Amino acid sequence: MKLYALLFLMFATFLHADTVFAEPKPSITEPRQIIFSIKSGSDDEINHVLSSANNVLKFYGPENVNMRIVAYYHGIKALLKKHKDIAIRVKALMLLDVEFYACGNTMRTKNIKKEELLDGSEIVTAGIVEITERVKEGWIYIVP
Numbered sequence: 001m002k003l004y005a006l007l008f009l010m011f012a013t014f015l016h017a018d019t020v021f022a023e024p025k026p027s028i029t030e031p032r033q034i035i036f037s038i039k040s041g042s043d044d045e046i047n048h049v050l051s052s053a054n055n056v057l058k059f060y061g062p063e064n065v066n067m068r069i070v071a072y073y074h075g076i077k078a079l080l081k082k083h084k085d086i087a088i089r090v091k092a093l094m095l096l097d098v099e100f101y102a103c104g105n106t107m108r109t110k111n112i113k114k115e116e117l118l119d120g121s122e123i124v125t126a127g128i129v130e131i132t133e134r135v136k137e138g139w140i141y142i143v144p
Contacts, residue, residue: 035070053069062097
């Protein structure tokens, strides 16, 4: 029985593999450029994106990542001051230099004023166009 346990532990050790970084490895001078989007107004969906962003920062280290999160459609809720629980998480990510962008088209459609957005949020004309242009520049678009 001890032999089986020992063999199992040895086999299980081989199943664990570390991520191998692509070249150039992420660094302060060669950061990973990552963009997320928030399009759903569901608290679960918003929190999932924020948690995924946080996990990426923990893995690479915030100094090795340029990160943007674009909120549009119902996801604009993530950047509104009145949603306090979400605002706490967004502000925490802002402290790690994550940039948040609100879709100007969504703001016009939903009659949202700039003053309603969390301080530090930027406004772009169109959220989807912002994502498209960053991807064209080589940013990685992650949809959790």
